Amino acid sequence: MESSGILIGLIIVGLFTVMCCGQVSQELSSDETQLSQQEAEKDLVEAMAVLLGRYQTHLPSTEKRGIAQCAMGSRCAVRLGPRIGKLCDCGRGSNCNSFLLKCI
Known part of the structure; x- marks a missing residue:
């Protein structure tokens, strides 16, 4: 036990x-x-x-050759009669509005 x-x-x-x-x-x-x-x-x-x-x-560069970068809200294109000419390229996250001709 x-x-x-x-x-x-x-x-x-x-x-x-x-x-x-x-x-x-x-x-x-x-x-x-x-x-x-x-x-x-x-x-x-x-x-x-x-x-x-x-x-x-x-690595490829992010900048396009020959076209400057635009700020948000600035003019990015000009109407040349029936055509639209580019002044500059909008940055990332924005695009050039063809009616307002500004970066939105």
Whole structure:
């Protein structure tokens, strides 16, 4: 009787020890995975910066040749009889309204 009570007590203490150690290792592993993910992201950002630096000259320019950029609300075209001539090109997110002849 007495030996079975000691055996059950030892088993319970052993289970609590295993459970407590498992919780600590899970917390450490989640911290370690967050740190490794942050390091991996930093490495990827550095690699992309190097690639962009290398291929910056190969990227097409955003400016159109020969036509200046217009500000929002300024005149972008002129009527020349039945035709419309361009004065400048509207920036991103806007276009030249053919009725008002302004960047909208």
